[in-house]
Amino acid sequence: MLDLVKEAQKGNDKAFMALFQKYEQDIYRMAFVYVKNPNDALDVVQETAYRSFKSIKNLKEPKYFKTWLIRISISCSMDLLRKKKKVVYLKPELEGNLSDDINEDIDLEVTVRDLIERLNEDEKSVIILRFYEGLTLKEISKTLNIPLGTAKTILYRALDKLRKNLKGDDFYE
């Protein structure tokens, strides 16, 4: 894979496509959770392909290709959301003093719709990276460029929301 990245960095589009297609389904599904419909998610994939090929020459460490690509796809999703919906993203100051053992193991009956409807964008990012991409909290904090404590707090909050959703008043949905 590292060879393909190096080839792509020289401008070889076939090498780049070979790389990109390994991840395009992941990117599409992640985008879908943010933008909530197939057409926009496809736009995000196309834009991600466009931006990432244009800038792959600047990628210093080929081994980080995947997380780098994920970052770009999240950016593209956010940009699209902003353009379409004028959503703003404001982050409260987060306290990072949570313990390390966040309970992730409760067997939730989570649906895609819960992820889409219940979580805000930063919560989606952390949940997807943690559970869909299998990244550690440390890797998540690097990918999203946030302090580890903040990543923990967001994960904790997102899990809490998903749990409350089960107990809450929306069970008829």
Added chain:
Amino acid sequence: MSNKIKQEMNKIEIPKELSERSKMGVSQAKKEMNKDRKRINVKGIGIAAALLVSVGAFTLFNNDTPDGTTESQEALVVNEDGSVEIPAIQLPEDTSSASMIGLIIYNGKVYTQAATEIDPEDAKAIIGDKLGTTKGTIDEWSKQEAYDEEFASTIGETDVYSVKGYDKDFRIMTYQEQDGKKYAEFYENLNGITINSGEGVFGQLNMVSNVSSAQYRNFSDWDNGIKNYQSVTSMQALNIFLEELNKVKPLPREENSDPIGNSPNRNNEDFRELSINLNDGSLVRLTLLRDGYIYYGFMDVYFEMNEDVFLKMWSQLE
């Protein structure tokens, strides 16, 4: 849980045209890659980057003009002379999905929570004129009109003052005494401006010849919020560095040109937080990367310094 989310995500159907769309993106990029672009227009990207790097802060941007078109005014623009235009923060019409934190509207401009701190006791000494009292009128359900009001804010009701020694077009301060406790916070206007050099930002912080002490910490201490600071011993190196800061070149942050976002830079070797105590009690926090890059607060630009001067400073941080 982990499997459940993965299973659910995998239920999202993949459209047939997916690969085709990937190819379209790549070929579009390929066509453009040979073109010289004189003017780099990083529409929206800086904003996205700002989101990703928000550390306990926020971005508040809206990419659309009222008529729905996207204009260059929303974009971070690099001019041919090297200056960077940071667009004015545009207030949203729909904030229903937003969680919000500190901002104040003053003189029609948006001031956001600053990366410089002030001890409330010291704040008392540099309180300037009272400018007004904020209204806690902006919340997730606010209409656009709420933002047009002077002193609209997301921080409830508190008094706002100018700050002695600082330009109120750049910095204002909230100050409050309640139940015997004092609260003070700086707010800064770092949008709707053009940055030609470091002076536009660092000059406003009044650091040169005004430092009482300075300390630094490495990446893992910063990352974990551990207050393990080491003192900077050479004030001479620091002062030369601070003078040089006025000359540094601004660079737009975008996801592919934002060294702080590169994982390889986020380690104890390449990353330092430099905290500078000024004589008036304010505490400026800068982030330095070994390659010569400097970040302040949550701006959409970062800065690059002349190597010689930077390395002399860096050697003080090891």
